[in-house]
Amino acid sequence: MMKFSKEVMHVGEMASGAALTVPVYRFKGLGDGPSVYIQANMHGAEVQGNAVIFQLLELLRNMEIMGDITLVPYANPVGCNHKNGEYTLGRFDPITGVNWNRMYHFDESIIKPFVQQCIGKDDATIERDFKLLMIETIEQKLDHNIFGLTTGQRIAYQLQRLAHQADLVLDLHTGPISSKHLYCPEYAKESAQYFDIPHTLLIPNVFDGALDEATFCPWWKLQQAFAELGIEFSITSQQVNKESFTVELGSQEQIDLDVALEDAKSILSYLQHKNVIATTDYQPSTMTRYACYLKDYKAYYSPMGGMVDYLAKFGQPLAAGKPLARILRMDNYGDGDPLHYLSLDQEVIPILHFASASVNQGTELYKVFTNFFTL
Amino acid sequence: MMKFSKEVMHVGEMASGAALTVPVYRFKGLGDGPSVYIQANMHGAEVQGNAVIFQLLELLRNMEIMGDITLVPYANPVGCNHKNGEYTLGRFDPITGVNWNRMYHFDESIIKPFVQQCIGKDDATIERDFKLLMIETIEQKLDHNIFGLTTGQRIAYQLQRLAHQADLVLDLHTGPISSKHLYCPEYAKESAQYFDIPHTLLIPNVFDGALDEATFCPWWKLQQAFAELGIEFSITSQQVNKESFTVELGSQEQIDLDVALEDAKSILSYLQHKNVIATTDYQPSTMTRYACYLKDYKAYYSPMGGMVDYLAKFGQPLAAGKPLARILRMDNYGDGDPLHYLSLDQEVIPILHFASASVNQGTELYKVFTNFFTL
Amino acid sequence: MMKFSKEVMHVGEMASGAALTVPVYRFKGLGDGPSVYIQANMHGAEVQGNAVIFQLLELLRNMEIMGDITLVPYANPVGCNHKNGEYTLGRFDPITGVNWNRMYHFDESIIKPFVQQCIGKDDATIERDFKLLMIETIEQKLDHNIFGLTTGQRIAYQLQRLAHQADLVLDLHTGPISSKHLYCPEYAKESAQYFDIPHTLLIPNVFDGALDEATFCPWWKLQQAFAELGIEFSITSQQVNKESFTVELGSQEQIDLDVALEDAKSILSYLQHKNVIATTDYQPSTMTRYACYLKDYKAYYSPMGGMVDYLAKFGQPLAAGKPLARILRMDNYGDGDPLHYLSLDQEVIPILHFASASVNQGTELYKVFTNFFTL
Amino acid sequence: MMKFSKEVMHVGEMASGAALTVPVYRFKGLGDGPSVYIQANMHGAEVQGNAVIFQLLELLRNMEIMGDITLVPYANPVGCNHKNGEYTLGRFDPITGVNWNRMYHFDESIIKPFVQQCIGKDDATIERDFKLLMIETIEQKLDHNIFGLTTGQRIAYQLQRLAHQADLVLDLHTGPISSKHLYCPEYAKESAQYFDIPHTLLIPNVFDGALDEATFCPWWKLQQAFAELGIEFSITSQQVNKESFTVELGSQEQIDLDVALEDAKSILSYLQHKNVIATTDYQPSTMTRYACYLKDYKAYYSPMGGMVDYLAKFGQPLAAGKPLARILRMDNYGDGDPLHYLSLDQEVIPILHFASASVNQGTELYKVFTNFFTL
Known part of the structure; x- marks a missing residue:
């Protein structure tokens, strides 16, 4: 039986002074498997990911986990609680209209100077140093200048700080009324078949503010920058192994714990493939998997x-x-x-x-x- | 093939000056069947009634109609078009919070003086004069004093003016996520079995601002006021024959034209029973019909x-x-x-x-x- | 220097589990002056009352207070934090549209049985017992049946439980864009001149769900019930002394601490008149005070x-x-x-x-x- | 006395089928002065520009106008009428959150091929052809592909089609609670002193979706593209003379017709300077004009x-x-x-x-x- 820790992260304050908090669950891995970050409910109405994290916690605590796993339900305490009429107004900040999933940070200009410093270093060192650079960069954004941060940036950057510590990132969303589908970076196409999700979107190396992009684009750009210098640095190698997905679980405004159990098992199938969990219990289903480019x-x-x-x-x-x-x-x-x-x-x-x-x-x-x- | 007329009723103005309008469809009856008023979509998100009116129009134009029928889809042009995020904020005026279906009018104090004037008159005269009194009363409310009317009253009173001209009134609504159910005045319980609706709410003689109440309570109070004087005046007699229902068609935010056809036929079953249409094609289904008191x-x-x-x-x-x-x-x-x-x-x-x-x-x-x- | 206590009252929970809390400040009186309850910001956009409570706390802690005083800013943690665009949607529950200040409780049927029990008792006993009855009644509402309470009732009833413990009740509101005005029960007209507020609305003995009505109507009805039996029981006597006001401080969406200080002094002028505070520093200004009936x-x-x-x-x-x-x-x-x-x-x-x-x-x-x- | 024409432009449809329309007023110039496009109220709560257009119409019809002038109040019929509570939710589409003033179009890739075609042509020809190109481009966007246009694009592109026909463009906005200020392209700094506006923001050649940028950036980019080839093509020459401003008139949610008259005169002072109107009546006030870069x-x-x-x-x-x-x-x-x-x-x-x-x-x-x- 695995132990997990629980922390309550403070991400903001409302007008009344009420604290905005997010629960963070952590398993410490027993081995050197890849580390994992999973969050849910950044868009207020997209609640099913919380149920998937519930089922993941129930399952993970009873298995052997080899890499660190961080799970964050209720990632956005403003969106989660904001009603207009009976529904949850959760795609954007109700004050500004800005989409909550377009506020993450990536400044491409850090790549080239970093690559210059890395020439001659081994992949493990590069991996470690670039991870540290990304964490440091986001911490500098949080430790902002005198003009401050927006409400959404303060939430997003704190989540991103956690995500940058992981190798594999899953951001659990839903569509409005929707089938299950997966946003997958083009280079990670092989991994899509480990999810029980029949539709895959292959996305390019373009940062548009979302968490998956904010966590895979830096690595992909890094690989490209090395390649331009004729140096091979592969982010799909077992040593580096960086992947990020947005998992669209179905329709919004719904909780179904039984379906959530199926989706949790689908995620475990992927994590097993990546050697995060020491088991062979979770195999992907056989199904036709359709894909298209973004x-x-x-x-x-x-x-x-x-x-x-x-x-x-x-x-x-x-x-x-x-x-x-x-x-x-x-x-x-x-x-x-x-x-x-x-x-x-x-x-x-x-x-x-x-x-x-x-x-x-x-x-x-x-x-x-x-x-x-x-x- | 029945002809129908179409009129566009002006019910208000927005800040830009844009007119708020409601389409009104009318069949003129061929005989002396009861007259009918059917409206839909007073609550903005409860759209399925529009599809039912579509199917009713498609069916009615091909049958023999004995009483006048008025059909009003899109009854509330403010609620119908008011979005907050992806959903329609349609239960209440977005400015005031007042439920759109609590703005109709009934002032019980008109009953007693009217009854005094009617002693000795026959039922047909009473029926005619009371109908005129209710129409006149609502027209006086519309022709308001210097302080004016609220946005919702102006809409509701104009709809009510149409409804008071009818004997049978159907207000088509839906629940949030909901089964089909029927609000039925206690005295009209026998009629509930003509609808293909498995759940009936029996409602008392209490006016709380809704259209069904605004149209049946006056008649029921009238019957009671006569009864207190020992005079029998029956609103369920063939001569008077006044009934009003709120028909809850299922869930909001959904249009299904196929289901709407079934619901249109269920309404025709009721209208056939009331001799509004000259046909025997529409029979209620056999089903367990549950009921409870409000x-x-x-x-x-x-x-x-x-x-x-x-x-x-x-x-x-x-x-x-x-x-x-x-x-x-x-x-x-x-x-x-x-x-x-x-x-x-x-x-x-x-x-x-x-x-x-x-x-x-x-x-x-x-x-x-x-x-x-x-x- | 007076000591005050601070308590955080739990009034509900949001979807994320976030607690809805309200701060409650209490001074324990040094003598037998009347007790006072003052709350602010039940409507979310009407924030200036919080600034008035701030200034009252600053002033009261430096004077001699003879009666218990309870002060409750941020009375409605849902309304206070609910934005739609830049503004605060605070007059009604965003889910139901119900006005937050129409959810208090008064059931007139408790009066007559109580009066029957009191025949022959002295005024002080009646006062004490009726106060207990009202507190007990609201506690029973809070300790609800299996079907539960609405979000707004749970908040309102907890505030009302505090208010029923006081003799004098002030509910601090604002208009939209507004002059200062006072809602005052007709019987308390004499007290209106102690506030620096140029417009007074005299309100009748009709309960419509607001806090002022919920706290003065029971007493006024009680007085009337005794009067019908030919018994004099005066709620304006020094012994009973029950008054409730809604104080409209000006316009919503604004905080002005300097104006708040003036308004705090105006309230102290009233409290001094009522012997709640042992001072002669606060005198009402000379001004034309207009009034009209509701x-x-x-x-x-x-x-x-x-x-x-x-x-x-x-x-x-x-x-x-x-x-x-x-x-x-x-x-x-x-x-x-x-x-x-x-x-x-x-x-x-x-x-x-x-x-x-x-x-x-x-x-x-x-x-x-x-x-x-x-x- | 100048004649003007009025047209009602159809820019969309609501769920009820209600047409979204915008009134367009046009003066035909008597001479060869520059043409002008002025719109107001693209953001729903920013209404004061409508009053300024009212005053401009009142003044312009009584003077000699040398260039064509198009005036468009109520530019955004969705935003203008969208209430949440008492206020107008007007900065962004209530469904998507997208800022209404970030939906205009400019595709920089049209510049270089156009410049290649223009080598050797005179400025007047270039000006005429580029204007036609921009109008044609936006008409192609309106005559969209099978996948369609968003609600906001359909509105914005139709306004932009009108704006591209003019030399001088004024987009009338307001801040939330705000002083008067002017967004002015850096190259048009000299013109800022003709407005009675004490604060000027100097903005660079960066397109971010706003109307002012959508109308001046293409010309500025054009000038730069010619300059890169060593060809002088000046957009501030009397022949080309292209300027666009966003005029921030003060605070939102307010109409003041008297202040609007002052602002109309300030705009006429600019139009007089540009020889659009044949008068010397309108001179800018003497005031300290502050500026800063964006x-x-x-x-x-x-x-x-x-x-x-x-x-x-x-x-x-x-x-x-x-x-x-x-x-x-x-x-x-x-x-x-x-x-x-x-x-x-x-x-x-x-x-x-x-x-x-x-x-x-x-x-x-x-x-x-x-x-x-x-x-």
């Missing part, structure tokens, strides 16, 4: 306002011309067209759709894989 | 904050002690109780639950029938 | 949507026909009337206006005294 | 949660160490520090502050000029 992951915006009957099923190829949805426009009944069928002129896999039937012209209706292939 | 319809408020895995199925009796839900409290993991099962000490039928998994202590978690019986 | 306090709803240039100054009589505001309607420029002047056909005193220039048709534009008089 | 315009984020008494006056230099604000923390009273004074260690000019007294740790409290100078 540039081919398309948002389809509603061509009109109206009320949507979503028709397309998630996760299966939808032929060109087949309806995604039909839109009701009762204001047109009797003197116009009250029912509009929407389709695309190419084959797609619908991955998620908007959370409400009521949409404005231009609301993001569906997100779909185009030019998809199997892994 | 005083036994209980809200269950969450005894703690947390994230809810809703367990109880809707519509079936749940034995005392069986779990309604379990609440995850990850902040307690490791040094407290992270999982709480909630149950009641009596048999209930769960009818609806909260729309989100995230609840505060005191959030309305479930609504349940207690002391229920079959119709 | 039935004559009129809301004026905007006759159109548009953008409002508020013209009428607060606190001074505005002659009939003089403009309250002008409304810009740029959508009408060129082919309609872009500028509308609004006025009333009677003399009024404008007390407050809406917080934003953008209004819908039917938005509450101004609240005004009509049929006003001087105290 | 990089020196600093946001100061609150170092703690609490309730803020804003102390620093706008528009005047504030010495290092002098208080900007004091923050009340009643939860600390008695066992901590209830009052915190905030200051900076350098001289600044406070320009605007947050709209509410209630702030979280990390809320943007003030924006200030540092390293400022006089124009």
Whole structure:
């Protein structure tokens, strides 16, 4: 039976002075397996990851863990508790509108000077020093100048400080109404098959503020910078071994502890593959795993306002011309067209759709894989 | 093939001057069947009624209609279009918090003087004159004094003016996440079996601001006032025949045109029973129909904050002690109780639950029938 | 120098498990002066009362206090911290729309049985027993049945439990954009002149859910019930001495510690008059004090949507026909009337206006005294 | 007396089918003066610009106008009408959180190919062709691909299409609670003195999605691209003469028609200087005009949660160490520090502050000029 520690991290204060806190659970690994960071619920309505962390804790405490594991549920105490009507307004700071998952930090300009210092050093040293540099950089951001930090940066940077200490990072999210899907850096494609997730998005080396990018882009850029100098430094080697994923667990505003157990086992299958846990109990399921590149992951915006009957099923190829949805426009009944069928002129896999039937012209209706292939 | 007319009713103005309008569809009856008023979407997120009105229009235009029918989708153009995040904030005026379905008007003090004037008159005259009185009263409210009307009153009173012209009134709503259920005045219990709705709430003669109450309470009070004088005036007679229902069609934030067709047929079954339509095509389904009195319809408020895995199925009796839900409290993991099962000490039928998994202590978690019986 | 105690009262939990707490400050009186309860910020945006409590604490700790005083800032930790955009959404529960100051409890049916038990008892006994009854009643509400309490009730009842222990109750609020004004029960009119507040609303013995009503209505009803039996029991006697006020300190969304000091001194002037503090330092200012009855306090709803240039100054009589505001309607420029002047056909005193220039048709534009008089 | 035309531009649809429209006013110039585009209220709460456009229309129709002028009030019909509580939630799309003034378009890659085509052409031809290119580019964006446009893009691109037809562009905004200030491209610094605005921000050639940038950056980049080839093409020449400003008129949520008249005259002073109007009536006031570079315009984020008494006056230099604000923390009273004074260690000019007294740790409290100078 593994022991874990629990810490309450202070990440901010509300107007009343109420502290914003985040619970942090830690297992100390028994061996030299890779270290792992898993967080959930950075977007307030995307709660299912908390249930997955619950099930992970229940399972992990009863197995042999070889690398350090840090688990952070309720990562965003502002978003988690912010209601507007019955729903949780959790994708963005209610004051500023800034997406909570676009506030992490990466300044590419640290790479080149670091590489210059590293010429001739061995991979283990480079790995250790770059990890320290990233932690130091984020600590400097937290120990900010006189003008301060935004509410979201203070939360994000503290989470990022924990994440930079790990080799493998999983950020648990959900879509609005959604199938399960995985954001995976292109170089880590092989790992996608260890998750029981039928759809994988392969993402490039571009930092746009999200946690997965903030933790894998620095390493990828580092590898590239060495390569430009003709030096091989591989982040997929067993020594360095850096991967980050955003795991989309399904739909938001839902807790299902039984499904969470399945998702926890899927994560354990990946961790077993990476030798984080000393077991052979967790094997990925056999399934067709579809993938597409991020540039081919398309948002389809509603061509009109109206009320949507979503028709397309998630996760299966939808032929060109087949309806995604039909839109009701009762204001047109009797003197116009009250029912509009929407389709695309190419084959797609619908991955998620908007959370409400009521949409404005231009609301993001569906997100779909185009030019998809199997892994 | 029946003709219908379409009118656009102006119910208000926004800050930009944009007009708030509501479409009104009308069939003129071929005979002397009762007149009907059906509206939908007074609460912004409760959109499915619009789809039911769509299907009703599609069906009605192809049958023989004996009484006048008025259909009003998109009854509340403020609520319908008001988003906060992805969801529609539609239960209350976003400025004042007042529930859109608590703004209708009924002033009981009109009853007694009216009854005094009616002594000796026949039922048809009384019916006609009281209908006129109610229309006149609401028109006086619309033609307000110098201090004006609230945004919600201006909308509600205009809808109510239409509803008072009808004998039978259906207000189409939905719950948050919900089974189908029917609010039915106690005196109209016999009519509940003509709807394909397995749960009926029997409501007393108390006006609390809703449209169904605003249209049946005046008639019921009138009947009672005559009875107090020893005069029989029956509102369930074929001559008077006044009934109002709130029809809860299922869950909010959803449009399903196929389910809407079933619900339209269920309404036609009721209208056929009332001789509004000249057909025998629409028969109610055979099903167990549960009912309870409004005083036994209980809200269950969450005894703690947390994230809810809703367990109880809707519509079936749940034995005392069986779990309604379990609440995850990850902040307690490791040094407290992270999982709480909630149950009641009596048999209930769960009818609806909260729309989100995230609840505060005191959030309305479930609504349940207690002391229920079959119709 | 007076000592005070500080307690942190637990009033609820959020979804993350975060505790909702309220600080409670208490002075123990040196003599037998009346006891006092003062709270602030039940509506989230109405923050200035917290600054007044700060200044009261600063002043009170340096004087001789004869009665117990309880001070509660940040009374509503949900409302206080709830932002939508830059502003605080604080008048109502963001989930349900229920006004936070309409959730207090009073069940009139307790009065008559109590009076029956008291016949022949002296005033001091009656006073003591009724106070105990009210505290016991609210404690029973808190120790609720299996179906639970709403979030707002749990907060309100705990505050009310504290308030029932006091003789004099002050609930510190603000208007949206507002002059200072006082809600005062009709029977306590004499006390209004001890506050430096130029406008007083005289309110009747009607319970509508607010704290002032919840604390004075029971006593007033009690007095009336005795009177109906021909027994004199005076709640304005020195022995019983029960008064409750809602003090409207000006505009919301503002903290001004200098103005707060003036308002604290105004409250001390009242407390000195009531012999709560042993000093003669605080005298009310000489000013014209206008009053009107609650039935004559009129809301004026905007006759159109548009953008409002508020013209009428607060606190001074505005002659009939003089403009309250002008409304810009740029959508009408060129082919309609872009500028509308609004006025009333009677003399009024404008007390407050809406917080934003953008209004819908039917938005509450101004609240005004009509049929006003001087105290 | 000048004639103007009025057009209603359709920019979108809501869920109910309600059209989103924007009024567009146009004067046709009598001569060959520069053309002008002025819009207001892109951010919903920033309404004062509508009043300025009202006053401009009133003044312009009575003078001799030499260049075409287009005026667009109520530019954003979603933001303008979106309430949360009493205030207007207008800085960002309530569904997505995206700032309405970050959705304009500029794709720098059009510059180089265009320049190659222009070698040897005269300035007038280049000016005409580049204007056409920009209009064509934005029309292609509007005539989008099958995946569609967001709600905000559809609005922004239609406004931008109008703006690209003009030489001089003014986007009328306000701060939250704010002094008047002007965003001015560095190259147009000379023009800042024609406005009666005491604070000018000099902004670089960086496109971040705002309208001013979307209209001046293309020209500035064009000038730079020619310069790189050693060709002089001056956008400040009388022939080309391209300038764009964001005019911050003061505080949001307010309409003041009298102040709007002053601001309209200030704009006319600039238009007179540019020979758009044939008059000498409008001269800029003599005042100290402070300026700073955008990089020196600093946001100061609150170092703690609490309730803020804003102390620093706008528009005047504030010495290092002098208080900007004091923050009340009643939860600390008695066992901590209830009052915190905030200051900076350098001289600044406070320009605007947050709209509410209630702030979280990390809320943007003030924006200030540092390293400022006089124009």
